[in-house]
Amino acid sequence: MGIVSIISLWFIPVLIGFILVYGTFKQVPTYESFVEGGKEGIKIAFSIIPFLVGMLVAISVFRASGALDYFMDMIRPALEAIGVPAEIAPLAIIRPISGNAALGMTSDLMATYGPDSFIGRLASTIQGSTDTTFYVLTVYFGAVGIKKMGDALKVGLLADLVGIASAIIVVTLVFGN
Amino acid sequence: MVNIIWVAMTVIGIIFAMFNGTMQDVNEAVFTGAKEAVTLCIGLISILVFWLGMMRIAEDAGLLQILAKLFRPIVKRLFPEVPNDHPAMGYILSNMMANMFGLGNAATPLGIKAMEEMKRLNGNKQEASRSMITFLAINTSSLTLIPTTVIAIRMNYNSASPTDIVGTTLIATLCSTIGAILIDRYFHYRRTRKGRM
Numbered sequence A: 001m002g003i004v005s006i007i008s009l010w011f012i013p014v015l016i017g018f019i020l021v022y023g024t025f026k027q028v029p030t031y032e033s034f035v036e037g038g039k040e041g042i043k044i045a046f047s048i049i050p051f052l053v054g055m056l057v058a059i060s061v062f063r064a065s066g067a068l069d070y071f072m073d074m075i076r077p078a079l080e081a082i083g084v085p086a087e088i089a090p091l092a093i094i095r096p097i098s099g100n101a102a103l104g105m106t107s108d109l110m111a112t113y114g115p116d117s118f119i120g121r122l123a124s125t126i127q128g129s130t131d132t133t134f135y136v137l138t139v140y141f142g143a144v145g146i147k148k149m150g151d152a153l154k155v156g157l158l159a160d161l162v163g164i165a166s167a168i169i170v171v172t173l174v175f176g177n
Numbered sequence B: 001m002v003n004i005i006w007v008a009m010t011v012i013g014i015i016f017a018m019f020n021g022t023m024q025d026v027n028e029a030v031f032t033g034a035k036e037a038v039t040l041c042i043g044l045i046s047i048l049v050f051w052l053g054m055m056r057i058a059e060d061a062g063l064l065q066i067l068a069k070l071f072r073p074i075v076k077r078l079f080p081e082v083p084n085d086h087p088a089m090g091y092i093l094s095n096m097m098a099n100m101f102g103l104g105n106a107a108t109p110l111g112i113k114a115m116e117e118m119k120r121l122n123g124n125k126q127e128a129s130r131s132m133i134t135f136l137a138i139n140t141s142s143l144t145l146i147p148t149t150v151i152a153i154r155m156n157y158n159s160a161s162p163t164d165i166v167g168t169t170l171i172a173t174l175c176s177t178i179g180a181i182l183i184d185r186y187f188h189y190r191r192t193r194k195g196r197m
Helices: A002-025 A030-047 A049-064 A067-081 A086-094 A099-113 A118-129 A133-144 A152-175 B002-020 B023-060 B063-078 B087-100 B104-121 B130-141 B148-156 B166-196
Strands: none
Touching: A002 A030, A002 B023, A002 B166, A030 A049, A030 B023, A049 A067, A049 A099, A049 B002, A049 B023, A067 A086, A067 B002, A086 A099, A086 A118, A099 A118, A099 B023, A099 B148, A118 A152, A118 B148, A118 B166, A133 A152, A133 B104, A133 B130, A152 B130, A152 B166, B002 B023, B023 B063, B023 B148, B063 B087, B087 B104, B087 B130, B104 B130, B130 B166
16 A cells, blocks of 8 residues: 555656656757647647536536435445445446546546545546547547447457456555545 | 437436426536536646646657557567557557557547558458457556546645545556456457357
């Protein structure tokens, strides 16, 4: 557990230092490259606004009406029997389908339970450790005109399941209460 | 699929409110939800700009190529159908490296190029080849080293230590990638066994 925390703490600053020193050594115009890359960040941040507005409004309506609590109480016993917090279930379902929708749910979970709560950390880990299977399949197979996907969807979804299961196990081990 | 989930959540919520007497809350939720989403995106700008800027330096300095060279021996074993010096291998490696650094926008075009080359290797068939399925399995399991967006959201909600999930994310992503490779192998051997019979 100690090692995981130390890696988390040191990883980013050390990586930043390394990139800057290495870039200078390779005579990259560091500051100019940085600015160029940064511009893309602005584009991304603005382009996800409609995704998040749509998803957060839907989740807010679903929760404010009382429907979310109702459904969560219904599935809670089954999920808790296998050690999954019911709050995570909607995120786990939507994660392979839409990355930005999942991002909306992750932020909603953090707003509700706090980023440093068990749920907040679990949502963060799930969001970061799996990717949007349906999106990847559609984009890559669509772009090169593959009609028969073979086992790709099955493999992708099973891998997502492994990812979510390992996120739950790891977060419970490291941050468990 | 996402369309159905999205509409279902909203409509079920509204119908539920009719019977539950929570119409007032739903009214407010529409506006607070939208407002929160925009606030969140504005908050994301800071870290996205910084991180993508850093990654551009890494890219320009050739760090991605160095990593690609480092990982070549491992990746070679995952794609036995792809010849060592074939351009497909280069694109596969650069796509994986870009993904690791959270350069999603750079990773996608590289991934598409990799798919094109693999399709050519497969005689331009409209059918997914073994290497394509492996490639997609690894891609969907996500190899991110630093979950930039997640860290940004955690900062937005005033986390005491926004980066403390980097370690758990790394371990989880490693498990899911290893899982993806094993599952992919299992399905491959099942296919070949069926083919022989």
